[in-house]
Amino acid sequence: MIKKVQFTRFKQFDQSTFTFTPSNVTFLAGGNNSGKSSILHGLAIWEFCKIASLMERGEDAFLAVAEGRQGFGLGDDEFSPVNVPSLKHLWTNLKTAKGESDPDGYTLKIRCDWEYSGEEKHLEFALSLANDRLFIKPTSSNLDAADRVPTTALLPPFAGIAAREARIVGALRRRRIGEGLAGAVLRNLLLEMYQVNLKEREKLRQGRSKIADNDLIRLRESDPWELLQDALRKTFSAELVMGEFREEYHSYINVQVSKGDVKGYKLTRWPKYNPRDLMVEGSGFLQWLSVFTLATAEDVDVLLLDEPDAHLHPTLQAQMVDQLEQLASQTGKQVLLATHSTEILRSVSHERIFQVRKQGAGYLQKDGQRVGLLAGIGSDYAPRLDRVRKTKRVFFIEGSSDIPILRKFASILGIAWNDAWIPWQTTAPHKERAHIFKAISEEIGGLVAYSLRDRDDEAIESVGDLLEEKGYRAPPGFNARKWRRRYIEGYLINPRAIAEAAGMPEEEVASRLRDDFAYAIGSTFQNSAAPTAILDMRAKEVLSAFKVSAHEVAACFKPEEVCEDIVTILQQLDSGAG
Known part of the structure; x- marks a missing residue:
């Protein structure tokens, strides 16, 4: 889990450090333009720098031995983690040029600290902008080849779902999410999760007609697709029905929703009920589904949720928080959840509310501080x-x-x-x-x-x-x-x-x-x-x-x-x- 994030000249954070406790779910709260989303965006950009470094420079790209190497450049059309009018908007006050104290043009820095195998680890990336090209290089690292680096994933409020969704590659999926169009790739994420589940079921079946009971129990308690389906049954009395998809034949991904009576892990479809396309479900259902699709993904360690309560009824907001906390505890994930929801902030303990404001940020020390937070104190506007x-x-x-x-x-x-x-x-x-x-x-x-x-x-x-x-x-x-x-x-x-x-x-x-x-x-x-x-x-x-x-x-x-x-x-x- 990420314990500390440091920003240098990133958006409104000229020099800022944010320290998080190792609780599974932290609720980022504060007024409009206080910086909640910027913290999440910074972590998403750090993740992008990590992936880009691996693709461009190989497995040792950001290890301790990589310090001092020259950076590499990308075109602005290759930048995908967040949507900005131009890349200079990543810099504080849009100032990308180096100052007298800067040794080179790498003026924007993002550093993450975490603990691995009982040791403190860190990785810092620096960014530079020249002629509309973004340059990236690691500037501080104490990582060895065997060290595990956290993987973060950003999910903005749900939008962008369409009637037809084609199969797209990972880079384009990240770009769509960065543009705030998580709905445009939801079927892709579900298909990948479903296909992994099918392979695992086939492996456990070992040519038999059914999976052994013990293996099935373990699968249901750990497999992302199984966890997602179980949460859907409990929350909406619904299941996802994946249509057949073959790369050489099908053009679009078919996902339908079936509803009925639930008993344990079994859903019995209501009489005369016909499954319908995912798109026609309400915005609250789709918002919830996008959150939990990403939350159950095995390759995500740190989930960055930007106002996941959008479109959700207050009752469903409370259920979502409860289920997220349970899922995070079960899978060991860390969740940073930015919210304006008074329902959520009233219901969670004050020790897990991280208030972001100009005067500084940190967890609430007393329950009474919650009142001022809910009153909007600290908002720029x-x-x-x-x-x-x-x-x-x-x-x-x-x-x-x-x-x-x-x-x-x-x-x-x-x-x-x-x-x-x-x-x-x-x-x-x-x-x-x-x-x-x-x-x-x-x-x-x-x-x-x-x-x-x-x-x-x-x-x-x-x-x-x-x-x-x-x-x-x-x-x-x-x-x-x-x-x-x-x-x-x-x-x-x-x-x-x-x-x-x-x-x-x-x-x-x-x-x-x-x-x-x-x-x-x-x-x-x-x-x-x-x-x-x-x-x-x-x-x-x-x-x-x-x-x-x-x-x-x-x-x-x-x-x-x-x-x-x-x-x-x-x-x-x-x-x-x-």
């Missing part, structure tokens, strides 16, 4: 965070109507609204909001947060005199507040204001409040310590009954009608809350 960086104020609110209502009340009361507060809407409790606050604080010094939550069904006694949440120890700079009433709409059930907003007599509103909802609104309505019936009222249902919005009612309030709690919140926000 984060307009909300850009605003927070300028103001150093973040306002956590629960509903989309909270701020418009508060702004309206501020205008009515003549209290200045502090635009420095950048809204961050979330239904999470204060504890999780504090995790987000801490994560942002790592990037933005001097940050202050104001967190305002609905009380909902929680006890009234949990709210203090200044609307602070009792019993919660907030971190420095984090102001935790909670409405004394069930939610902000509870401060709007004013018969006169509702009447004005609804265009109906005040007496009719008061009568309906009393008769339909058992609410008698008196002079204590504006007090913070209002009667329990007022504090617990389900005000959203009331406003809905009168067919008025919360903002419309708030706009009709007079200064003397605004509750003391509203005034408290607005004054705290106006002061900057810290």
Whole structure:
């Protein structure tokens, strides 16, 4: 398994090192453009350099004895691991020329470290670009002829499947996958796997009519085709049916899907069900199939999955992760899985989540860091965070109507609204909001947060005199507040204001409040310590009954009608809350 990857002038990584733990599956997470895919692409290019070196220079091409040899050149049309507009896009800031500190033109470097037979091994390739030709050479290696070098394989999100797929050679298959068209070679991969299985079955049969039970058990537990079929039966109640393919006769590869009832290793086709071509299956099925076709391949040690959750239902995402972990453990493979899926990142232990960000990368040390990650902190494109960086104020609110209502009340009361507060809407409790606050604080010094939550069904006694949440120890700079009433709409059930907003007599509103909802609104309505019936009222249902919005009612309030709690919140926000 690969333990460390070092990049020099590769894409956004001018000088970067990433260290991975030997767990079977590592989940790469981070904001858009943080570098998750670039790490996978770098490993795919390292693999390409390894294969190209073998083809061009022979078996000792990247052994320790090869250091110091001259590199070899390839045309840009021969570069296949990833799809780029031009090869100069592999270099940081598109700068391919050597600098004063560079001894030659080999300015881009990718190094991998791993352990083999208890010893630390490494292999580094350097790349140079001249006249649209890519030059490759090994620049550091401690490998001997007997050492095993990991084999990596990149799989981007599924795309490119067509009605007909011809037999194609390995180089072209790698190019199609590098172009993001894994679907264009899926039938080829399945055919090779199937043919290997047929040969192994024939070998085990040894001229007999059937394979011995012990041999069949071992085959089913280790053979890639058997493992894939078993996973398909368990997940989709389906099997693949390979059509006959002879190189000298058939032009296209035929793969169909059969579905039915599963019992153990046997699938009984549903009555009147006709197998159908692989192409007509849903995108989720095809995405899953492409992942597990590569995952079961015997010649792959390190599987690089770029958003394999694309097209998958959340339930199937969880199943895919479970099956991948089981398969990786069973076969000894290493999986680096880049994902944006909140379902996946919530379900796996934080120790296996590798966060990639500009400030550095590494495994999460605490489960609380997961909250900031899921909130998108660390993303290059984060307009909300850009605003927070300028103001150093973040306002956590629960509903989309909270701020418009508060702004309206501020205008009515003549209290200045502090635009420095950048809204961050979330239904999470204060504890999780504090995790987000801490994560942002790592990037933005001097940050202050104001967190305002609905009380909902929680006890009234949990709210203090200044609307602070009792019993919660907030971190420095984090102001935790909670409405004394069930939610902000509870401060709007004013018969006169509702009447004005609804265009109906005040007496009719008061009568309906009393008769339909058992609410008698008196002079204590504006007090913070209002009667329990007022504090617990389900005000959203009331406003809905009168067919008025919360903002419309708030706009009709007079200064003397605004509750003391509203005034408290607005004054705290106006002061900057810290």
